[in-house]
Amino acid sequence: MSYKANFRVWRGDVDSGELRDYTVEVNEGEVVLDIIHRLQATQAPDLAVRWNCKAGKCGSCSAEINGRPRLLCMTRMSTFSQEETITVTPMRTFPVIRDLVTDVSFNYAKARKVPSFTPPEGLKAGEYRMQQVDVERSQEFRKCIECYLCQNTCHVIRDFEDNKEAFSGPRYLMRIAELDMHPLDVADRQKAAQDEHGLGYCNITKCCTEVCPEHIKITDNALIPMKERVADRKYDPIVWLGDKIRRRK
Amino acid sequence: MATGTAAPGRAQIRERHLRTDRWWLAPAVTVTILTGFIIYSTWRAFANADYFAEPYVSPFYSPCLAENCDSMPMSANAPLFGDWWRLSPALIILIFPLGFRLTCYYYRKAYYRGFWASPSACAVPEPRGKYSGETKFPLIMQNFHRYFLYFAVVVAGILTWDVIIAFRDEHGAWGHMGLGTVVLLANVLLIWAYTLSCHSCRHIVGGRLKHFSKHPMRYRYWQLVSRLNTRHMQLAWASLFSVALADLYVYFVASGVFDDPRFF
Numbered sequence: 113m114s115y116k117a118n119f120r121v122w123r124g125d126v127d128s129g130e131l132r133d134y135t136v137e138v139n140e141g142e143v144v145l146d147i148i149h150r151l152q153a154t155q156a157p158d159l160a161v162r163w164n165c166k167a168g169k170c171g172s173c174s175a176e177i178n179g180r181p182r183l184l185c186m187t188r189m190s191t192f193s194q195e196e197t198i199t200v201t202p203m204r205t206f207p208v209i210r211d212l213v214t215d216v217s218f219n220y221a222k223a224r225k226v227p228s229f230t231p232p233e234g235l236k237a238g239e240y241r242m243q244q245v246d247v248e249r250s251q252e253f254r255k256c257i258e259c260y261l262c263q264n265t266c267h268v269i270r271d272f273e274d275n276k277e278a279f280s281g282p283r284y285l286m287r288i289a290e291l292d293m294h295p296l297d298v299a300d301r302q303k304a305a306q307d308e309h310g311l312g313y314c315n316i317t318k319c320c321t322e323v324c325p326e327h328i329k330i331t332d333n334a335l336i337p338m339k340e341r342v343a344d345r346k347y348d349p350i351v352w353l354g355d356k357i358r359r360r361k
Numbered sequence: 362m363a364t365g366t367a368a369p370g371r372a373q374i375r376e377r378h379l380r381t382d383r384w385w386l387a388p389a390v391t392v393t394i395l396t397g398f399i400i401y402s403t404w405r406a407f408a409n410a411d412y413f414a415e416p417y418v419s420p421f422y423s424p425c426l427a428e429n430c431d432s433m434p435m436s437a438n439a440p441l442f443g444d445w446w447r448l449s450p451a452l453i454i455l456i457f458p459l460g461f462r463l464t465c466y467y468y469r470k471a472y473y474r475g476f477w478a479s480p481s482a483c484a485v486p487e488p489r490g491k492y493s494g495e496t497k498f499p500l501i502m503q504n505f506h507r508y509f510l511y512f513a514v515v516v517a518g519i520l521t522w523d524v525i526i527a528f529r530d531e532h533g534a535w536g537h538m539g540l541g542t543v544v545l546l547a548n549v550l551l552i553w554a555y556t557l558s559c560h561s562c563r564h565i566v567g568g569r570l571k572h573f574s575k576h577p578m579r580y581r582y583w584q585l586v587s588r589l590n591t592r593h594m595q596l597a598w599a600s601l602f603s604v605a606l607a608d609l610y611v612y613f614v615a616s617g618v619f620d621d622p623r624f625f
């Protein structure tokens with residue numbers, strides 16, 4: 113069963129742009145990305161959109177649908193009523209390139225700021241031995257598809273351009289948590305999380321968790337545990353003393 | 362210079378946000394319930410009356426830390442503040458649960474969203490030009506949440522004692538159970554569940570370890586607390602209601618609105 117849907121799609125570039133109206137056919141079982149593709153094929157051949165897998169696994173098609181950050185390829189048309197107008201815009205935290213395509217290099221820069229996995233000195237690749245229970249916890253974070261929807265939604269940088277310098281965003285604070293929980297990582301991640309990546313800016317309002325298409329519990333399992341680890345190091349004299357006396361982690 | 366979503370380089374969209382769902386509902390409900398609770402608890406805390414109906418003690422007044430309390434036989438009272446304290450004794454003890462909930466990771470989310478609009482809902486812009494989160498005083502103090510947890514465990518222990526002594530009748534003989542006993546019991550179970558599901562608790566029992574394999578017992582505790590922790594929000598609300606209802610129940614019985622129905 114097909115019907116005509118009303119779409120408003122943002123068209124423009126870094127200098128200017130507008131929400132443009134389209135009426136476009138929708139068929140059963142389709143997702144928003146299908147409709148964007150139909151627009152390209154029929155009415156707007158120059159509409160720019162980034163996509164790859166159409167299976168929610170490459171993280172390319174991030175955008176905002178009716179004001180909510182989502183993957184275009186994982187948003188079913190059946191979640192909307194046939195009458196409503198569906199608005200599609202690019203992510204509003206990153207610089208726009210054209211139409212629905214944004215420049216997400218902010219995230220690459222932040223990724224590079226996190227020192228990579230640091231095994232104990234003298235331990236060569238191939239000699240790593242670890243227990244399943246010790247690596248399990250951080251496996252969840254490895255489901256990340258780098259769609260940057262969490263980064264886009266986080267109000268710390270979405271609403272305050274100035275904070276981009278100091279704050280690495282949920283994706284990379286989660287990366288730091290992953291390494292800090294890794295049984296063989298020896299780098300000091302805790303002080304860095306607070307001092308260099310701005311963990312203190314996060315006010316745990318959970319928007320990153322709300323939008324993550326992989327349903328990673330970013331706030332509960334990465335950010336809050338990391339805040340607690342930072343509190344151990346920086347705000348808790350008792351733990352600090354205990355760790356001085358006894359060294360078994 | 363325009364900031365936020367209007368910052369240079371970003372897509373120039375006039376609308377501050379484009380959400381079409383009822384995003385304002387959750388923060389509105391939060392504000393309504395929390396405001397209601399604040400009004401109710403302020404009234405009850407200052408009332409300094411009707412908080413004891415043998416054998417039931419209101420959770421707002423337990424333990425009593427001043428000397429000006431009603432005589433409450435067997436309650437875990439410790440008049441540390443002596444007799445110079447003239448105000449309601451509830452004001453002393455309530456600081457601890459208040460601080461615990463105020464610094465709780467879940468309530469923080471709730472009131473930052475509800476009262477501060479920081480943010481009201483995801484992708485709805487904040488109504489301010491600057492933001493430093495929990496990096497500066499006073500919000501940096503949220504990092505002391507664990508200390509409130511320690512007190513909260515003590516308070517939960519005392520409320521548990523209050524349930525135990527609620528199994529005596531009004532003459533102090535054991536083997537009684539009334540509706541009040543059930544109300545206090547339900548409340549203390551929810552308080553414990555809320556307290557133990559705390560994120561700081563999850564961290565302390567095992568979350569802070571790098572090697573679960575070296576601490577099998579703590580790993581077990583961590584798994585248990587983690588399971589509770591996924592319900593932390595629900596427990597936060599449930600225990601907020603239960604503590605108010607437990608107090609209200611004692612108020613009704615103490616002020617003579619109705620008599621406590623007895624089961625045995």
Ligand code: SF4
Nearest residue numbers: 266314315317318320
């Ligand atoms: S929980 Fe923290 S990191 Fe996640 S969106 Fe909210 S402020 Fe940003």
Ligand code: SF4
Nearest residue numbers: 256257259260262324
């Ligand atoms: S954590 Fe989730 S929302 Fe963030 S980049 Fe990874 S998959 Fe996307």
Ligand code: FES
Nearest residue numbers: 165166171173185
């Ligand atoms: S196209 Fe790959 S995630 Fe949508």
Ligand code: FES
Nearest residue numbers: 465466467559560
């Ligand atoms: S009580 Fe909510 S996180 Fe500690």
